[in-house]
Amino acid sequence: MGGFQIWNIIFKDKESKRFFEKLKLHPRMLCSYCDWKEEDGDVTYFMSYQGYDYGREFLEKYIKKIKIKQFYSLDISTRGSWYNELRMFSKNKNGGK
16 A cells, blocks of 8 residues: 655755755655755655655665655645654664664
8 A cells, every 4th residue: 555645854965865866766846945054955755656664665775875854754645644754764773762
């Protein structure tokens, strides 16, 4: 199962944002709130239809190559709420602690 997802990611640096966008995992960037002077790269992407574990799968594959400060996903198919992908990934990696 899956759903139409939106990802909101705050990158720690420009290089991480560029790396993510070169992967071409998303068909569309919805908005970017960053001028790179005072704030980190706050960007929202439309990820199209993906499986529910797509955020975790992404983190497992790229967490060592990309610097992320915050990562939330939203399944717009179910009218769900924002899901903290980074916190849940870290929690699962540490055995649920």
